[in-house]
């Protein structure tokens with residue numbers, strides 16, 4: 101049982117150093133006074149807390165009677181057992197939001213692109229232990245502790261601190277991987293996907309104990325892993341005690357139990373959560389998986405905690421998630437693919453998976469704004485999140501699904517940030533304004549030009565070549581206002597692209613920072629065009645695809661050597677779209693063979709068919725031969741003059757002869 105002592109308590113962050121020391125003295129005196137009062141009644145002290153007015157005891161009925169009579173005690177509560185909030189009934193749907201999908205949903209990559217990875221911050225994970233040897237968590241576990249009233253710490257005792265103390269329990273198959281999964285969501289780091297605060301460190305606090313038989317009734321396995329309230333308080337107090345050596349942003353508790361339709365501020369965990377909050381450390385707690393729409397579990401019901409319900413990747417409240425009017429936030433928790441002990445990954449569902457998204461978000465937001473209080477960050481996440489209404493019940497509550505970059509005031513990614521969302525264009529030439537402000541790296545982004553460190557603010561375009569020939573692609577326009585890097589690739593998927601061309605620079609003098617590449621395009625091939633910033637720079641640009649292939653006359657009617665009726669029009673069809681006003685009676689003309697004067701005629705050009713029509717003012721003379729000419733003056737849309745003979749240097753006109761019936 102956990103006994104509340106009769107002594108004043110104010111969260112330490114609001115006290116001076118001297119006042120805090122006095123408060124601790126008062127707590128210690130009350131503990132000693134109660135123990136003295138209980139002498140000979142049959143009790144054992146399980147946990148003495150240093151900063152909050154509680155003591156955990158194992159008490160006989162006689163001792164309990166003595167506690168109830170003692171002036172040192174004001175309240176006694178049972179030392180509850182909590183479960184880890186994973187929903188084992190969730191279907192193992194492989195079309196699931198792995199971290200690769202859930203972290204973009206909460207805008208973590210936009211924070212990473214700004215340099216806010218949670219580096220220099222620590223997240224504490226009170227759970228079933230964390231596999232610090234997992235590659236996803238490599239080098240991250242900087243503090244460890246274990247509190248297990250059933251003596252299930254690695255040393256076989258009820259408490260252990262230091263390296264090796266926070267390793268995963270091993271006595272239950274489905275429960276013990278829980279902590280490693282949760283830690284991966286909050287702070288894992290991989291090559292193709294990462295957890296939310298991929299730069300943050302982790303403190304693993306193992307707070308679970310092994311139970312069998314009736315204690316495991318209602319759980320999916322026996323033995324089962326459950327956590328005592330008194331052990332959780334000890335773990336939270338350990339975090340609090342290390343706050344000056346570890347820069348904690350947040351503590352994750354994906355555990356709990358019970359059904360509370362309003363705040364539960366008599367819960368003995370409230371004072372230590374208040375202490376943490378007074379030191380600007382958030383305690384982020386899962387509300388449970390019972391599907392309640394009006395209630396959450398404890399300790400999520402504590403008013404000073406941050407409670408996090410679960411959403412799907414479609415931004416609906418997960419069927420299993422508990423929720424209530426006093427829930428703090430929502431985050432993805434449905435089928436999240438994260439680390440499990442031994443080096444692998446697995447899909448877990450539950451509000452257990454939602455809370456660590458917020459725990460990680462806290463590390464990113466504290467990285468951006470180190471002094472921010474819990475209230476400041478919470479109100480930003482609440483006001484800038486995506487409003488999701490709980491549609492499981494009529495009049496369901498509306499809560500914010502977190503959007504971290506929005507909360508941080510960082511621009512969201514442009515629509516063509518990801519390879520799969522490339523802006524698509526076609527045609528011989530193209531120009532579009534774009535931006536890489538808010539753009540983010542994506543796993544498998546190709547290395548451009550020379551350095552992998554530039555693979556960062558990437559945006560994508562896609563161009564299907566309508567012809568084979570030389571092409572120039574550039575960002576040389578004066579609209580471009582930052583130092584771009586440009587790459588062109590073929591292939592179908594990130595990670596397996598082939599570079600066709602890439603360049604940092606290459607524009608004419610006057611635009612030092614734009615980029616230009618040339619390539620020989622192949623008709624009907626799709627080219628993936630990547631615009632990035634040199635050394636992470638960002639801004640606005642124009643990307644242009646410029647056809648460098650001169651146009652020519654592809655066919656004529658009549659053909660060379662053919663015959664027409666005296667009243668016929670003479671037609672020439674170009675190989676590609678032409679500038680309309682360049683095709684006229686000066687650039688397309690007709691004369692009778694053996695003469696020098698060109699005939700009066702009207703010339704029209706139809707862009708849809710690329711066909712020019714020469715309509716002579718007078719009928720042509722029967723039996724005569726005529727010579728038609730298209731000069732080199734008509735230009736294609738990119739400004740290339742006509743060149744009828746690619747194998748001869750310079751530009752050659754199109755000339756052909758025909759006769760009249």
Ligand SMILES: [Ca+2]
Nearest residue numbers: 517518540558
């Ligand atoms: Ca990108």
Ligand SMILES: [Ca+2]
Nearest residue numbers: 583584604613
């Ligand atoms: Ca450049």
Ligand SMILES: [Ca+2]
Nearest residue numbers: 647649650736
């Ligand atoms: Ca052309």
Ligand SMILES: [Ca+2]
Nearest residue numbers: 745748749750
């Ligand atoms: Ca030529």
